[in-house]
Amino acid sequence: MFRAGLVACLAGLLIFLALPVLAIFVEASPGELLASLKDPAARDALWLSAQVTAVAVAIIVTVGTPAAWLLATRRFRGRSALVTLLELPLVVPPAVAGVGLLAAFGPAGLLGGAGPDLVLETAGVVVALVFVASPFYVRQAQAAFAALDPTWLEASRTSGASEARTFARVAVPVALPGLGTGLALAWGRALGEFGATLMFAGSFRGTTQTAPLAIYERFATDFTSALALSAVLIALSASILVTVKLLPGRPDALL
Amino acid sequence: MRHALAALAAAGALASCGGGGDEPLKVTAASSLKVALTEYASDGVALAFAGSDQLAAQIRQGARPDVFVAANEKLPADLHAEGLTQPPVRIASNRIVLAVSAGTSAVRSPEDLARDGVRIAVAARGVPAGDYAQRVLDSLPRAGANVRSREPDVSGVVGKLLQRAVDAGFVYATDVRASRGGLREIALPPRLAPDVRYAAVVVRDSPRARAFVDGLRGAPALRAAGFGPP
Amino acid sequence: MLFFDLRARVGRIDLEVAAEVRAGECLALVGPSGAGKTSVLRAIAGLLHPETGRVTCDNTVWLDTGAGVDRPPEGRRVGFVFQDYALFPHLSARDNVAYAGPGADALLERFGLSARASARPRQLSGGERQRVALARALARRPEVLLLDEPLSALDARTRASATRELVGLLHETPVPTLLVTHDFTEAATLADRIAVLHEGRILQVAAASELAAQPASGLVADLTGAVVLEGVARADRDGLTRIALTNGGTITSTDAGEGPVAVTLHPWDIAVEPADSEAAGSARNRLPATVVTVTAIGARVRLGLEAGQPVTAEVTAAAVAALDLRPGTRVDATFKAAATRLVPR
Numbered sequence: 031m032f033r034a035g036l037v038a039c040l041a042g043l044l045i046f047l048a049l050p051v052l053a054i055f056v057e058a059s060p061g062e063l064l065a066s067l068k069d070p071a072a073r074d075a076l077w078l079s080a081q082v083t084a085v086a087v088a089i090i091v092t093v094g095t096p097a098a099w100l101l102a103t104r105r106f107r108g109r110s111a112l113v114t115l116l117e118l119p120l121v122v123p124p125a126v127a128g129v130g131l132l133a134a135f136g137p138a139g140l141l142g143g144a145g146p147d148l149v150l151e152t153a154g155v156v157v158a159l160v161f162v163a164s165p166f167y168v169r170q171a172q173a174a175f176a177a178l179d180p181t182w183l184e185a186s187r188t189s190g191a192s193e194a195r196t197f198a199r200v201a202v203p204v205a206l207p208g209l210g211t212g213l214a215l216a217w218g219r220a221l222g223e224f225g226a227t228l229m230f231a232g233s234f235r236g237t238t239q240t241a242p243l244a245i246y247e248r249f250a251t252d253f254t255s256a257l258a259l260s261a262v263l264i265a266l267s268a269s270i271l272v273t274v275k276l277l278p279g280r281p282d283a284l285l
Numbered sequence: 286m287r288h289a290l291a292a293l294a295a296a297g298a299l300a301s302c303g304g305g306g307d308e309p310l311k312v313t314a315a316s317s318l319k320v321a322l323t324e325y326a327s328d329g330v331a332l333a334f335a336g337s338d339q340l341a342a343q344i345r346q347g348a349r350p351d352v353f354v355a356a357n358e359k360l361p362a363d364l365h366a367e368g369l370t371q372p373p374v375r376i377a378s379n380r381i382v383l384a385v386s387a388g389t390s391a392v393r394s395p396e397d398l399a400r401d402g403v404r405i406a407v408a409a410r411g412v413p414a415g416d417y418a419q420r421v422l423d424s425l426p427r428a429g430a431n432v433r434s435r436e437p438d439v440s441g442v443v444g445k446l447l448q449r450a451v452d453a454g455f456v457y458a459t460d461v462r463a464s465r466g467g468l469r470e471i472a473l474p475p476r477l478a479p480d481v482r483y484a485a486v487v488v489r490d491s492p493r494a495r496a497f498v499d500g501l502r503g504a505p506a507l508r509a510a511g512f513g514p515p
Numbered sequence: 516m517l518f519f520d521l522r523a524r525v526g527r528i529d530l531e532v533a534a535e536v537r538a539g540e541c542l543a544l545v546g547p548s549g550a551g552k553t554s555v556l557r558a559i560a561g562l563l564h565p566e567t568g569r570v571t572c573d574n575t576v577w578l579d580t581g582a583g584v585d586r587p588p589e590g591r592r593v594g595f596v597f598q599d600y601a602l603f604p605h606l607s608a609r610d611n612v613a614y615a616g617p618g619a620d621a622l623l624e625r626f627g628l629s630a631r632a633s634a635r636p637r638q639l640s641g642g643e644r645q646r647v648a649l650a651r652a653l654a655r656r657p658e659v660l661l662l663d664e665p666l667s668a669l670d671a672r673t674r675a676s677a678t679r680e681l682v683g684l685l686h687e688t689p690v691p692t693l694l695v696t697h698d699f700t701e702a703a704t705l706a707d708r709i710a711v712l713h714e715g716r717i718l719q720v721a722a723a724s725e726l727a728a729q730p731a732s733g734l735v736a737d738l739t740g741a742v743v744l745e746g747v748a749r750a751d752r753d754g755l756t757r758i759a760l761t762n763g764g765t766i767t768s769t770d771a772g773e774g775p776v777a778v779t780l781h782p783w784d785i786a787v788e789p790a791d792s793e794a795a796g797s798a799r800n801r802l803p804a805t806v807v808t809v810t811a812i813g814a815r816v817r818l819g820l821e822a823g824q825p826v827t828a829e830v831t832a833a834a835v836a837a838l839d840l841r842p843g844t845r846v847d848a849t850f851k852a853a854a855t856r857l858v859p860r
Contacts, residue, residue, distance in 0.1 A: 132448050132450070136449070137448065137449040138447075138449045139448075149450040150433045150445075150450055150451065179601070181597050181599065181601035182601055182603060184560075184562050184588070184597070184601065185597060185602075185603070185651075186603070186614070187561075187587070187589050188560050188561075188588050188589075188591075188593055188594075188595040188655075189614050189615035189616075189654075189655055190589050190616065190655055191614070192587070192589050193587075199614075200603055203605045204603070204604060204605050228436070228437070228441065229441070229444065232406065232433060232434030232441075232445060232450070232451075233409070233434055233435055233436060233441075234434050234435060235435075237433075238434065239435075243437070247409050247411070247435075247437060249342055250336065250338035250341065250342040250411055250412075251338065251410075251411040253342070253346075
């Protein structure tokens with residue numbers, strides 16, 4: 031009886047999650063989808079999304095990996111508070127994130143336009159994406175590093191390797207599956223970001239109108255086009271997820 | 286105790302006898318109507334605001350509010366032509382204005398919009414405010430090149446202006462009024478100012494819905510917010 | 516030569532140890548789990564930072580808390596073999612060894628692992644992993660070898676051959692070796708000297724036979740309960756094994772064994788009778804011996820005997836008085852064939 035209940039829950043959840051995704055591919059014919067994608071504005075949006083998410087993820091991984099390593103391997107006062115702070119963007123609604131970014135980096139904000147112009151610029155989109163997506167990576171990376179057997183790291187040190195070399199040649203390679211998962215999650219989050227980028231960087235074709243914003247614009251005027259763009263985004267996100275799962279050494283590897 | 290329960294049951298029965306009297310009236314409306322409609326509507330009305338084009342699209346997709354109020358006449362007319370609603374009723378007019386943030390601004394006249402380095406925000410095409418704004422821009426050569434953001438909602442334009450992220454933007458006169466000094470209006474010559482007319486349609490026909498729309502025409506709350514006569 | 520003097524608080528133990536290990540010598544730290552043995556190794560390697568301490572290797576100071584010297588692990592040339600070997604899971608056996616230094620192929624060959632060079636640790640057997648760990652430690656060209664329970668993770672069968680290999684390796688190695696184990700027999704087989712560790716302090720440091728024969732306290736006596744005799748075994752009739760002891764004498768064991776073996780038994784299983792007595796009981800083994808030392812610990816007395824090899828018997832004080840046992844007395848040491856265990860050597 032209990033077993034049947036478990037199966038029912040899983041089945042229900044699967045159907046609920048899969049249905050909207052499937053509906054997108056079913057609602058419009060492939061011909062219509064392809065035609066919509068020929069629209070230069072749609073292509074601009076997809077290309078912009080690809081670029082800004084790649085840059086944002088690159089920044090997140092470059093800065094976040096050493097940060098996660100530090101958090102995972104050191105105990106220091108205020109560590110828990112710091113971790114909570116880093117997780118904040120996770121629980122902050124995107125609109126609030128947008129407001130916060132404006133309040134900090136906008137022309138009327140804290141820094142009062144001191145740095146480079148971010149608002150209405152592509153760089154601003156990248157900033158917004160880094161803000162909302164970095165916790166997805168850092169949390170996974172930290173967990174992956176913390177799960178490493180400490181004797182591996184000690185064996186590396188007693189074999190003559192410095193901490194830096196240990197990090198690069200033992201910690202990162204062994205933690206790679208977990209880092210990969212974090213990367214996929216962060217990338218997916220960045221691809222789908224809407225509210226914060228709209229408020230902070232605006233929406234302009236080629237500069238700041240990412241795919242989700244383009245979908246939103248087309249929702250009212252050209253639903254087929256919205257479906258087409260959505261289908262492409264789903265395909266993109268899915269391929270990132272699958273690629274990560276194909277990494278060797280994963281306990282849940284597809285291969 | 287039993288008396289109290291009986292009384293509650295009776296009250297419930299009476300209430301539901303009123304032809305759905307305790308079910309709220311669902312009204313979707315353009316964002317620019319937020320202040321006015323909140324003032325106009327009584328208890329028992331549920332309001333939802335968004336871009337008019339979004340709301341029309343939702344109705345096409347099957348959403349069934351009781352009343353839909355748009356920032357133009359085209360959207361309600363289209364819906365009516367598709368057989369989804371009752372005939373549209375003009376309820377108010379508004380003005381599209383050139384707005385800047387309070388305080389100093391690089392833009393002091395419509396001509397300034399064409400200057401190098403000026404940044405303009407408008408609503409997206411398809412959104413009534415965006416279509417109106419585009420008509421104005423079309424008659425100001427070279428200003429169109431300075432558009433830096435096409436917001437899905439006119440409130441996004443207001444936000445960008447208040448944050449001084451752009452130098453100027455096209456919003457409704459009612460938005461300037463609602464900003465309570467945050468925005469300043471720069472007058473547009475009459476030949477540039479488009480006709481902005483708001484129309485409402487009953488989507489789910491009922492006496493209450495019709496009464497709501499009829500009462501909206503020229504309502505004091507609309508005038509107080511800065512809307513013009515229909 | 517390795518010298519260390521450490522004071523540290525590890526968990527609930529106050530560790531306070533000092534010792535030195537000469538070049539080519541193997542010192543074993545023996546004690547029950549939780550006595551702080553592994554912490555000593557970790558402190559010498561630089562993985563643990565004691566409150567006060569000094570560690571020197573030849574003329575180099577690795578740690579001197581008083582002078583503010585604390586070299587990181589990569590700055591101390593140690594070869595550390597961890598209890599569970601800690602092989603890098605993402606590298607092959609060869610790459611594991613090569614991680615620590617050049618000459619991986621030669622080392623793998625020396626340990627008989629050439630055929631397994633490209634296997635990952637999870638594909639190797641326990642014995643193979645232990646050898647890779649040893650090879651990796653040696654690849655570093657260490658000045659000190661640190662072994663943490665090197666045999667305890669192996670199953671009984673593998674342990675025998677591994678013990679033999681390790682003995683060979685330790686004899687060849689010119690560097691000081693510090694070995695940690697909870698098994699006194701293992702220590703007796705592998706090490707030249709044994710330090711008995713109990714609740715963070717060293718109770719006694721001496722060769723195995725001396726610890727057994729002249730324990731400094733009842734505690735040491737209890738921890739060092741093994742006599743180890745060397746000989747060559749051969750199967751005998753009746754399912755028994757006959758062992759010809761080095762330096763003379765023959766004994767019988769119920770254990771199976773063939774070739775060079777170590778015979779282990781406990782002092783309290785060895786009885787002492789006057790020399791040349793008639794065999795009257797069921798004990799099949801009888802070795803003529805001379806009493807060398809008489810050490811009383813409470814009501815027990817440990818007799819250090821010389822029977823071609825050192826043997827320790829534990830008897831009561833009353834028996835010592837009754838038989839008038841004193842240094843120089845000739846006796847027969849008797850014990851049952853069933854009391855012996857054979858370990859390949």
